[in-house]
Amino acid sequence: MKIHSIILLLSSYILILNIPVYLCARPPNWGCLSLVSPKMQQNYTIGSTFQSNLQQLLAGLPQKATQNNYFYNATYGEAPDQVYGLIMCYADTSTAACDSCMSEASLGIMECCALNKNGVAWYNECMIRYSDVAVNATNNIGLMGCGPKVLDSKPESLAEPKKFRDILRQLFDGLATNASRSPLRLGAGKMNYTPSANIYALAQCTRQLPSDECRMCIGNLTDLGVEYCTGDKAVQADETLMTISCYARFALKPFYVISDAHPPWPNSSITLSLSFFL
Ligand SMILES: *[C@@H]1O[C@H](CO)[C@@H](O)[C@H](O)[C@H]1NC(C)=O
Ligand SMILES: *[C@@H]1O[C@H](CO)[C@@H](O)[C@H](O)[C@H]1NC(C)=O
Ligand SMILES: *[C@@H]1O[C@H](CO)[C@@H](O)[C@H](O)[C@H]1NC(C)=O
Ligand SMILES: *[C@@H]1O[C@H](CO)[C@@H](O)[C@H](O)[C@H]1NC(C)=O
Ligand SMILES: *[C@@H]1O[C@H](CO)[C@@H](O)[C@H](O)[C@H]1NC(C)=O
Numbered sequence: 001m002k003i004h005s006i007i008l009l010l011s012s013y014i015l016i017l018n019i020p021v022y023l024c025a026r027p028p029n030w031g032c033l034s035l036v037s038p039k040m041q042q043n044y045t046i047g048s049t050f051q052s053n054l055q056q057l058l059a060g061l062p063q064k065a066t067q068n069n070y071f072y073n074a075t076y077g078e079a080p081d082q083v084y085g086l087i088m089c090y091a092d093t094s095t096a097a098c099d100s101c102m103s104e105a106s107l108g109i110m111e112c113c114a115l116n117k118n119g120v121a122w123y124n125e126c127m128i129r130y131s132d133v134a135v136n137a138t139n140n141i142g143l144m145g146c147g148p149k150v151l152d153s154k155p156e157s158l159a160e161p162k163k164f165r166d167i168l169r170q171l172f173d174g175l176a177t178n179a180s181r182s183p184l185r186l187g188a189g190k191m192n193y194t195p196s197a198n199i200y201a202l203a204q205c206t207r208q209l210p211s212d213e214c215r216m217c218i219g220n221l222t223d224l225g226v227e228y229c230t231g232d233k234a235v236q237a238d239e240t241l242m243t244i245s246c247y248a249r250f251a252l253k254p255f256y257v258i259s260d261a262h263p264p265w266p267n268s269s270i271t272l273s274l275s276f277f278l
């Protein structure tokens, strides 16, 4: 993921790094961030039990997630080498693209976060993280990033940028509530921006978050995203916002969503169905 803004929320101030960040060199467009500052970074050693536990954990995540509506959190091994991790496919992705993203992520994060005991990698279609400490239920809004869904797309100018942001805030506010109440921690909807134009949006939390933490994660992420990731005169026609525990997208055109709002296909083994979100 080529991220155009990374925002770090420290206790009393917000630091915005408005530079393109290529967090990792390997294509296609993905990155790795340590969950702790470089100075405090704890490394594992090659050949250690921790490394082997990490490999086992990561290798198992994609398949388990596919059988669990595209999310899984897990742990592997015993203290002091116990490893925790989770994987989530974004709901605006086809199941085939989810499977392919998750496979790549489970191998890629080890390469990209080499020797780091904590890491998170954001891909275009999924995210993965692991740690030597339990992935707890807090929303971890300490860091967020945003970037266009389609790499290098041009921002679109808006006749009424203030109105656009007001409507977008309202839309995300409703979606934060809906996602926090949904078992899949997923909400998607649209609102009129002008009589002839809609804003479409999606919000999704990692599923282990309790309802209130999910609501707060989406609220915090989208408050910041609307403020810092939409321009004064123009917006990306299709923008994604991401943090460690939730994900959001807004666009001026409808997009595909794996939805829990529809009954499953009769011959499908998963309880989700694919639907076109309009
Ligand atoms: C961990 O490894 C990185 C990359 O090799 C290195 O820069 C860093 O100093 C190491 N940290 C510790 C605590 O050993
Ligand atoms: C997954 O997350 C939930 C909620 O935090 C937790 O209760 C559960 O133990 C976790 N599962 C694993 C295998 O870590
Ligand atoms: C959850 O994890 C974060 C990051 O590791 C940590 O700062 C926080 O204290 C933890 N919260 C709880 C309730 O354990
Ligand atoms: C939230 O869910 C309710 C009930 O399904 C629905 O009427 C409403 O439109 C949803 N909100 C958004 C912003 O999509
Ligand atoms: C996150 O949202 C909560 C509840 O609205 C608010 O109290 C908190 O200050 C927000 N945190 C950040 C970092 O914006």
Ligand SMILES: *[C@@H]1O[C@H](CO)[C@@H](O)[C@H](O)[C@H]1NC(C)=O
Pocket (backbone or CB within 6 Å): 265, 267, 268
């Ligand atoms: C369901 O069955 C139809 C017709 O047999 C087939 O075309 C489709 O691929 C099946 N879908 C799944 C998810 O297996």
